[in-house]
Amino acid sequence: MIVATLMGLALTAPISSAALAIMLELDGIAAGAATIGCAAQMIGFAVSSYRENRWSGFIALGIGTSMLQVPNIIKKPLILIPPIVAGIILAPIGTVLFQMTNSPAGAGMGTSGLVGPILTISDMGLSTNVLIAIGLLHFVGPAIISLLVSEWMRKKAHTFWRYENRTIRSGSNGSNKINERV
Secondary structure, eight states: OHHHHHHHHHHHTTSOHHHHHHHTTOOHHHHHHHHHHHHHHHHHHHHHTHHHHHHHHHHHHHTTOGGGGHHHHHHOGGGGHHHHHHHHHHHHIIIIISOOOBOHHHHTTTTGGGHHHHHHHHHHOSOHHHHHHHIIIIIIHHHHHHHHHHHHHHHHHHHHHHHHTEEEEEOTTSOEEEEEOO
16 A cells, blocks of 8 residues: 555656656565556556546656656645545555565556556566456546546535535524625
8 A cells, every 4th residue: 555655656757656666676465566656657647637637637647757747746645645545445455355566667657658558468478367457447447446536526515515606594583595796
């Protein structure tokens, strides 16, 4: 969980997560967790922001780079939560149940140019089980979890802002009235 979260955040930050993974010599299970965390950031942002960015943003974030979200993260840091949650949930599943591994070069790449999944195949071998694990843990899982969390957060934010934009005034007869602020 920790490796996935930190590497995912490094991927989205304006630093080289691939260089960091190579420098730290992440390999094996740790590299598998890092790849899942990075994939969760990329696919998570792509799916969570589809409403605003449509297909071009989906592709740019999903197989390009999640660094495109840095200006949005600075404005609203809470948008980091959905992909982080996806990585936190999926990394233990990938490392414990699927024994996902990767090389240092693939650990910090996520789905960028499909390097993370390709190097996972290179490290684990090409088999149906590996392809299913990659599909679930690098693409489908992050998409579903991030979408669910982001939609829940949008709903809660809407409720929160609606509540915050109301004032409670006491009426002359002792009753409380809720008035919308304009």
